[in-house]
Amino acid sequence: MKKQLFGGLISALLALAASRSLAYEISSSAIVNEDGSLRIKGKTVQLYGIHIPRTDQTCTSYRRPPLCSSRAALALDFKIHGFVRCDIIGEAEDGALIGKCRVRSSKFDEGEDLSAYLLEKGWAVALPDAPFEYHTLEKISQSRQLGVWGIPVDNIRRP
16 A cells, blocks of 8 residues: 555656656846747747747848848847846747746846737737737737838738
8 A cells, every 4th residue: 555655656746747847947148049039058949928920131230240130039139138037838849948038037026028028019929828918918019000010011920
């Protein structure tokens, strides 16, 4: 009886450890990839709850040499100064991590959500299972004709 109970307890602990294996935090400087994902500590992290539509490449005018990428990637690059903190919550089919990423966070301030930032500026769309707040930010940017909802420069497609 004790052997069964002990074996069941170990199995339950192993299952719990496996289910939480992706629940961790990465905090470091980040490089913004062309598709709007982040490269942190050698790992690719996609922002949680959003899809970044492809837009034509554009170039920055405030950098020398200019950085050319999608508009969403340029907006992220402009926003990120210093460290990014990502709570990893899953893994995408391509092996990239999925994270809730923030800038300017500390022990006293949770910082600014990068997914919400892109939605607010109109450079991303909320995924169907995204939080209600993300859908609201998308609707607001759409009504204000910001980003991809503005002047039809690019052809965008929803996922």
